[in-house]
Structures are given as structure tokens and as C-alpha cells.
Amino acid sequence: MPDFTITEKPRWSLDMCSQHSAVPRLYGQSEGTTRTVLGPAVAVAVLIGTQGAFAAESAQIQNKSGEASQEEIVLPVITVAGRMDTAITEGTDSYTTGETAAATRLSLSLEETPQAVTVITRQRMDDQQLNSVQSVLDNTTGVASYQSDSERTSFYSRGFLINNIQYDGIPTVVGDIVNGSGIGSVDTAFYDRVEVVRGGSGLLTGTGNPSAAINLVRKRPTRDFSAAASLGAGSWNTYRSMGDISTPLTEDGRIRTRLVGTYQDGHSYLDGYKPERKSFYGIIEADLTSDTMVSLGYDYQDITPQGSTWGGLPLWFSDGTQAEYSRSKNYAQDWSYWDNTLKTAFAEIEHRFDNGWKLRAVANQYRTDFDAELLGLVGQPDRATGLGFFPSGAYPVALASEGHSRQNTFDVMASGPFELLGRQHDLVVGATSSRRTASQDDIAPFYAGLVPVNVYELSPAFPRPDFDAMARIPTRTRIKQSGVYSAARFSLAEPLKLIVGGRFSNYEIDDVTGSSSLHYKKSSEFTPYAGLIYDIDKTYSAYVSYTGIFNPQTDYRDSRGNVLTPAKGKSTEIGLKGAYMDGRLNASVALFETRLDNAAQMAAGSYTPSGAQAYQGVDGTKSRGIELDLQGEVARGWNIYAGVAHFTAQDGDGVRLNSQLPRTTAQLFTTYQLPGDWRKLTLGGGVKWQSRFYKAPNTGTSSLGGEQSSYALVSLMGRYAITKQTGVAVNVNNAFDKKYALQKGDFDTVGYGAPRNVMVTLNYKY
Structure with missing residues (x-):
């Protein structure tokens, strides 16, 4: 939060006609400078600071017709000091942010x-x-999702799996990233914004794929009382409620708290599937002094779906033709479930020094618990009857798994300006450590019966196997990481900035699966980072950056059950960025190339002792592409988000990498608040398009393959302000009811996306 001070004699304009604020806006303008808008809180501070300098007759400025107008008032010198956090997006009505770290x-x-x-x-x-992290990432430039079934969604960027997750900038592991459980179902009601940095992020995380880093930035308490609530109802008897209260606990706001809770329940377009999600977030902040703040917080997410699917329905008939199903078809039984509980506790202290430096220390503990009993269908049924005779036909396959994990993380960081050779520069230094223990017990997938299932009728129903009497394969994992990092931003010249940094990381893993064990340790692994930015003019800047890659692949196991050794490589990027309308609209174009050795790739037809897909390390992996991004306000009341991303990726043998991902994606969403008498109405809409994807035969989990052609999904929205505090919104997704596959060919099955659906939400804000 940069400090600002006004010390020169300004000419102030008092605007009593602001449509977006209950208090007047105060504009500061000195001779030869442009007009600067000060926020309402600062405006009030200035007004109070004049101690009556405003005459009573200027408190309410009206023209002869009685309507509000603008009038200039010359005041004496006024000094205003305060802090503005331009990164916060809540309450700004904006599609962009002023800064990011x-x-x-x-x-x-x-x-x-x-x-x-x-x-x-x-x-x-x-x-x-966008009430879940999955819905956010599904609408983010350069991010592609691969949804295996109702609970498992993995996210990719630039051809690589995203395994860098952060809360308020602190890295963590959420659920089972490889198998896609955990992060996608997380509710977004707790967060001010979601930041996605594409490319390598080893400077901050120490480890990870050169895909993207997802940073979930929590809401914080406000010094004044505020409250918000919403009730929503939609297709398939879906109901959602949310409450959000922030209040000072002392009269001066020095101690303040915020509580957020959500509940979502209902049915689904899938027969028998009933998702349910409960979440709670609480935080308390206290200003120990004017420069020192402490905060304590806790969040809890309980995800308890019933009728969870495992994979899709058989894609191929025994005669080699493809099957086609209604989107509602689901063989999961009423006893099928995949429960996830995510709990986070955190403490933070921050102190600001008079010289502009800041010291911040954060301690986090993340706990996860999951329990699953699942049933799916595999095989090739007879086209005429939907049945078949062994080995033909579709047969039920079951599995069960349960486990928990705990991760303790501590991070301390100092940042601030310094002077060198007559110029001001910026520096950040920090140290971090984490320890994660995980325990998992699996019942490997097994054929639950030898009676084929009729894929047309999805009968007969299958009773729950006696999982309690079956032997489980235990896995015990302990991961310790630590590192020191630093980055400096040097002002080489007025238009030229250089950012250089690096991180020394220590990494150690002990893993035992069944009768096999692994110990791996790496010390003082250096990850470099460099970026050069040239300000072409006040609007445009060009940049080039380089990031080293060190990615321990602890989520990937070979056919013996051993964890793969780390992947290493480098990522380079060049780009052009533009900031328009005083930063309210941001645009960028980026070209990138990534090279990676020992990258984890599926081993066709090979599985671990627990029955999961086996992987192998492959050298010479390469990805390159282009991304365009536009986010912000085009004109007053007109917000827009647009992006296009394209990449090509191949392994060392020139084979297409992760062919189950679309190579090109495009996003557009925009809203417009109508002017004049129609200003209570806001209309919007958007479209998502992606190119084809496929599973090649005899690769990974596919024997016959499958392909989904390119498709586009259209969304619409409308919002009406009933009063200043109350409004109603209508959202329509997949407006043209496009039928498309979420995955096609995984274990030779197919799963479909949601048909057209509607959500109506009543909102209240105080």
C-alpha cells in the first residue's frame, strides 16, 4: 500500500454528483498537473482537516434550478497522509487491479x-x-481444464499441469492435484480476487511446473461496518446462500473482524448426483500501533457430494462405433460419494517502518481429509442390445480411498526502497519453510461383478461392495521444503527497469507405498529469475523475462509405485503491455517458450500397485505459444474481459504433449450499465471458444482414443438495482444448449458438460 502526501497548494473541486459514491468526490489539481481523483475516505479527511474552511453556503452547492453542480473552491495548503491498497478489487466495480505482487x-x-x-x-x-475456483479458472485466459468426472478436474496452462497454489502469496498443496480433487471445488466467496501468473514461478514457490501459479487473495476486514447477503435459486433445484459481515470491534476501528459463510445444495443435470458445499471464513485484525498490524484467521470448506461419478460412460461399442448418450446419464449409485474437507488456520504480523520498508511474517496450517467410495463402467457393450458377453460388454468397476494431510508453512519477508547511484530501487528478501505429511489408504480398482450392465438402461443397480473387508494399500509421505529468496528492481534509467532475483531451495521427501520406499533429498537448488522492462511511453511497455524450473514430481509415480525424480528446465517470455485510462484498462501480448527435461508423462497401459495411472520421465519436452489479454473498463460503466491463448507442445520424440487439451482457447465477457433513466439496469454476456482435443489410441489411459471438435459456449447476464442496497441478477450459462464432451477417451469413456442452465440471485449490501 503506497503512502501518499499532498503538500502543495491545490485547487479543489467538490463533485456532489457522484453516481457511484454516497459521499462527495474530491479532486486535487495543481497548476500544470492533471486532475487526480481521491477516494471518498480521503475526501472526507480533507474536508474535516480544513476545520471549517468550507463556508456553510458551499456545503451544498446548487444552481438556480436546485440541481447539484460543480464549483471550484480555493483552499489553503492542506497536508493529507494515508495509505491506499490499490490491489484490492472489492468495491471498485472493476475488472482489473492497480497492482499485484x-x-x-x-x-x-x-x-x-x-x-x-x-x-x-x-x-x-x-x-x-463464478462461485468456485473451477468456474474462475474455466474463464481465465490461457487456462484449460480437464474434467475426468463430477469431482476430478485438473487445470493446465501452456501445456503443463498447474500445481502451484497460493493463499495470499504463500504456497500450499490443496488436495490431490494430479487426480484433480481439491482446488476446483473451493468456494470463492472468501476471496477479493484470484491472480493467475502464467509461466514459471520458482522465485516464490521454489518448485512447480512452468504452467501458472494461482494465488487466492482473501477478503480483509473493513474499518467501517458492512454487510452483504445473497440468495440464489437455479436449474435442477440448485440453491445457494451467502452471508458476509465486516465490523469494527472498537469504536476507532483499531480491532475489526470479518465473517463469511456459504451453503450450496441441490441436484444436477446428472441423474442421481447431488453436490453439496458448506464453507466458513473468519478473520480478526488488530492495529497494535499505527504501523503494526496482526491478523488471525480460519477457513473451512466441506464438500460432500452424493452420487459422485468416477469416469464417464463407455465410449466404444464392440463393433468399433462410438456410443452417444443423453447428458443426464449416470451410472454412479446412491452410495457413491467423494467427500473433501479443507481447513486452513493462519496468523500474520506486518510492520511498516518510517523509511518505507515493510516486514511481514505469516504462519499457516493446511489440513485436508478425503473419503471416497466410487463405481464406474468400463468395457465395450454390444451396439444392438447394450449388453454383451464376457469379455465384451460394460462392467462395473469399484474403488475406495481415504486419507488426510497436514502442511505447516512459515514465511518471513522484508521489502522496501533503497537508493543507489542517485536512483531509487526496490528490494525484497525472504525465507520460507514448510513440512507436509500425508497418509492415504487405497483399495485398488477392481471388477465389482461379472454381469454386464445395459448401457441403454444403466441397469441393474449395483449394491455397495463390502469395502470394509478388503485390504488397503497404505501410502505415507513426508515432504520438507525450505528456501531463501530475493528480488531487486533496479531503475537503470527513467524508462528502463531490471528485476533480478533467485531462490535457493532445499527439498526432501520420504515416501512409502506398500512394500516400496523412496528417499530423495536436494539441497541448495538455485532457481534464477530475471526480467527487463522498458517503458516505451506513458501507455506502453515492453519486457523480456527468464525463469528457471525445478519441479519435484511427488504426485507422479512409476509402475513400481516410486515417485519420479524432479524435472528441470527454463522458461523465457517476451511481451508488450499497455495501460489505458489511468490504469483502469490493461492489455498485454506475450510470446513464450519452455523447455523441460524429465517431465512426467503417462505411461500407456501401465499402472501403479494401487491401480493409479503410472508415469515416466521424458526429456526434451518443449512448449511455445502466444497469449493476449484485455481486462478492465473501456468506458464509464462498461467492463470487459477478453483473451486468446495458443500453444504447441511436444515431447522429446516430437509427439504432441497432452493432446487431451485444446491448443487454442478464447474468452470474452463484458457488462454495460445503461445510462440515464436506465442506469439501474446492467446487461452483459460472453462467449468461450476452444479448439478440438483428442485422446490418441494406445496412449495413457486410452486404448481406442476419442475426439471432441471445437465448440463455443455463450453466457448471458442481467442485473437490476431495486434499491441502492438490493438488486436481482439473472445468469444464463450455455445459452444455446450446446452439447459437448468434457473428456472423451479417458479409459475409453465419455463425459458431457452441463446443458443450458439459469441462476437467479437476490443480493443485498449495506
């Missing part, structure tokens, strides 16, 4: 950050009803 821990504008960055703001999440 997600790439380097240095607080920079998007234009000053030498990497491709997308920020999904609170306003956009509310406009599109």
Missing part, C-alpha cells in the same frame, strides 16, 4: 510485471456467478 513479491502494476498476469476481480466473480 503475485509474480515477484514486489508490488507492481500489471504493466510493470514482466510476466503474463490475469486477475479475476471480485466484481467479475459476482457478475458471472
Whole structure:
């Protein structure tokens, strides 16, 4: 939060006609400078600070017709000191942010950050009803999702799996990233924004794929009382409620708290599937002094679906033709479930020094618990009867798994300006450590019966196997990481900035699966980072960046059950960025190339002792592409988000990498608040398009393959302000009811996306 001070004699304009604020806006303008808008809180401070300098007759300025107008008042010198956090998006009505530290821990504008960055703001999440992390990432440039079934969604960027997850900039592991459980179902009601930094992020995380880093930034308490609530109802008897209260606990607001809770329940377009999600978030902040703040918080997410699917329905008939199903078809039984519980406790202290430096220390504990009993169908049924005779036909396959994990993380960081050779520069230094223990017990997939299932009728129903009497394969994992990092932003010349940094990481893993064990340790692994930014003019900047890659692949196991050794490589990026309308609209274009050795790839037809897909390390993996991004306000009341991403990726043998991902994706969503008498109405809409994807025969989990052609999904929204505090919104997804596959060919099955659906939400804000 940069400090600001007004010391020169300004000419102030008092605007009593602000449509977006209950208090007047105060504009500061000195001779030869442009007009600067000060926020309402600062305006009030200035007004109070004049101690009556405003005459009573100027308190309410009206023209002869009685309507509000603007009038200039010359005041004496006024000094105003305060802090503005321009990164916060809540309450700004904006689709962009003023700054981010997600790439380097240095607080920079998007234009000053030498990497491709997308920020999904609170306003956009509310406009599109992006109530889960999956829905956010599904609407983010350069991110592709692969949804295996109702609970498992994996996210990719630039051809690589995203395994870098952060809360408020602190890395963590959420659920089972490889198998896609955990992060996608997390509710977004707790967050001010979601920041996605594409490319390598080893400077902050120490480890990870050169895909993207997802930073979930929590809401914070406000010094004044505020409250918000919403009730929503939609297709398939879906209901959602949310409550959000922030209040000072002392009269001066020095101690304050915020509580957020959500509940979502209902049915689904899938027969028998009933998702349910409960979540709670609480935080308390206290100003120990004017420069020192402490905060304590806890969040809890309980995800308890019934009728969870495992994979899709058989894609191929025994005669070699493809099957086609209604989107509602689901063989999961009423006893099928996949429960996930995510709990986080955190403590933070921050102190600001008079010289502009800041010291921040954070301690987090993440706990996860999951329990699953699942049933799926595999095989090739007879086209005429839907049945078949062994080995033909579709047969039920079951599995069960349960486990828990705990991760303790501590991070301390100092940042601030310094002078060298007559110029001011910025520096951040920090140290971090984490320890994660995980325990998992699996019943490997097994054929639950030898009676084929009729795929047309999806009968007969299958009773729950006696999982309690079956032997389980235990897995015990302990991972310790630590590191020191630093980054400096040097002002080489007025238009030229250099960011250099690096991280020394220590990594150790002990893993035991069944009768096999692994111990791996790596000390003082150095990950470099460099970025050069050139300000072409006040609007445009060009940049080039380089990031080293060190990715321990602890989520991937070979056919013996051993964890793969780390992948190493480098990522380079060049780009052009533009900031328009005083930073309210940001645009960027980026070209990138990534090279990676020992990258985990599926081993066709090979499985671990627990029955999971086996992987192998492959050298010479390469990915390159282009990304374009536009986010912000085109004109007053007109927000827009647009992006296009394309990449090509192949392994060392020239074979297409992760062919189950679309190579090209495009996003557009925009809203417009109508002017004049229609200003209570806001209309919006968007489209998502992606190119084809496929599973090649005899690769990974596919024997016959499958392909989904390119498709586009259209969404619409409308919002009406009933009063200043109350409004109603309508969201329509997949407006043209497009039928499309979420996955096609995984274990030779197919799963479909949701048909057209509607959500109506009543909102209240105080």
C-alpha cells in the first residue's frame, strides 16, 4: 500500500454528483498537473482537516434550478497522509487491479510485471456467478481444464499441469492435484480476487511446473461496518446462500473482524448426483500501533457430494462405433460419494517502518481429509442390445480411498526502497519453510461383478461392495521444503527497469507405498529469475523475462509405485503491455517458450500397485505459444474481459504433449450499465471458444482414443438495482444448449458438460 502526501497548494473541486459514491468526490489539481481523483475516505479527511474552511453556503452547492453542480473552491495548503491498497478489487466495480505482487513479491502494476498476469476481480466473480475456483479458472485466459468426472478436474496452462497454489502469496498443496480433487471445488466467496501468473514461478514457490501459479487473495476486514447477503435459486433445484459481515470491534476501528459463510445444495443435470458445499471464513485484525498490524484467521470448506461419478460412460461399442448418450446419464449409485474437507488456520504480523520498508511474517496450517467410495463402467457393450458377453460388454468397476494431510508453512519477508547511484530501487528478501505429511489408504480398482450392465438402461443397480473387508494399500509421505529468496528492481534509467532475483531451495521427501520406499533429498537448488522492462511511453511497455524450473514430481509415480525424480528446465517470455485510462484498462501480448527435461508423462497401459495411472520421465519436452489479454473498463460503466491463448507442445520424440487439451482457447465477457433513466439496469454476456482435443489410441489411459471438435459456449447476464442496497441478477450459462464432451477417451469413456442452465440471485449490501 503506497503512502501518499499532498503538500502543495491545490485547487479543489467538490463533485456532489457522484453516481457511484454516497459521499462527495474530491479532486486535487495543481497548476500544470492533471486532475487526480481521491477516494471518498480521503475526501472526507480533507474536508474535516480544513476545520471549517468550507463556508456553510458551499456545503451544498446548487444552481438556480436546485440541481447539484460543480464549483471550484480555493483552499489553503492542506497536508493529507494515508495509505491506499490499490490491489484490492472489492468495491471498485472493476475488472482489473492497480497492482499485484503475485509474480515477484514486489508490488507492481500489471504493466510493470514482466510476466503474463490475469486477475479475476471480485466484481467479475459476482457478475458471472463464478462461485468456485473451477468456474474462475474455466474463464481465465490461457487456462484449460480437464474434467475426468463430477469431482476430478485438473487445470493446465501452456501445456503443463498447474500445481502451484497460493493463499495470499504463500504456497500450499490443496488436495490431490494430479487426480484433480481439491482446488476446483473451493468456494470463492472468501476471496477479493484470484491472480493467475502464467509461466514459471520458482522465485516464490521454489518448485512447480512452468504452467501458472494461482494465488487466492482473501477478503480483509473493513474499518467501517458492512454487510452483504445473497440468495440464489437455479436449474435442477440448485440453491445457494451467502452471508458476509465486516465490523469494527472498537469504536476507532483499531480491532475489526470479518465473517463469511456459504451453503450450496441441490441436484444436477446428472441423474442421481447431488453436490453439496458448506464453507466458513473468519478473520480478526488488530492495529497494535499505527504501523503494526496482526491478523488471525480460519477457513473451512466441506464438500460432500452424493452420487459422485468416477469416469464417464463407455465410449466404444464392440463393433468399433462410438456410443452417444443423453447428458443426464449416470451410472454412479446412491452410495457413491467423494467427500473433501479443507481447513486452513493462519496468523500474520506486518510492520511498516518510517523509511518505507515493510516486514511481514505469516504462519499457516493446511489440513485436508478425503473419503471416497466410487463405481464406474468400463468395457465395450454390444451396439444392438447394450449388453454383451464376457469379455465384451460394460462392467462395473469399484474403488475406495481415504486419507488426510497436514502442511505447516512459515514465511518471513522484508521489502522496501533503497537508493543507489542517485536512483531509487526496490528490494525484497525472504525465507520460507514448510513440512507436509500425508497418509492415504487405497483399495485398488477392481471388477465389482461379472454381469454386464445395459448401457441403454444403466441397469441393474449395483449394491455397495463390502469395502470394509478388503485390504488397503497404505501410502505415507513426508515432504520438507525450505528456501531463501530475493528480488531487486533496479531503475537503470527513467524508462528502463531490471528485476533480478533467485531462490535457493532445499527439498526432501520420504515416501512409502506398500512394500516400496523412496528417499530423495536436494539441497541448495538455485532457481534464477530475471526480467527487463522498458517503458516505451506513458501507455506502453515492453519486457523480456527468464525463469528457471525445478519441479519435484511427488504426485507422479512409476509402475513400481516410486515417485519420479524432479524435472528441470527454463522458461523465457517476451511481451508488450499497455495501460489505458489511468490504469483502469490493461492489455498485454506475450510470446513464450519452455523447455523441460524429465517431465512426467503417462505411461500407456501401465499402472501403479494401487491401480493409479503410472508415469515416466521424458526429456526434451518443449512448449511455445502466444497469449493476449484485455481486462478492465473501456468506458464509464462498461467492463470487459477478453483473451486468446495458443500453444504447441511436444515431447522429446516430437509427439504432441497432452493432446487431451485444446491448443487454442478464447474468452470474452463484458457488462454495460445503461445510462440515464436506465442506469439501474446492467446487461452483459460472453462467449468461450476452444479448439478440438483428442485422446490418441494406445496412449495413457486410452486404448481406442476419442475426439471432441471445437465448440463455443455463450453466457448471458442481467442485473437490476431495486434499491441502492438490493438488486436481482439473472445468469444464463450455455445459452444455446450446446452439447459437448468434457473428456472423451479417458479409459475409453465419455463425459458431457452441463446443458443450458439459469441462476437467479437476490443480493443485498449495506
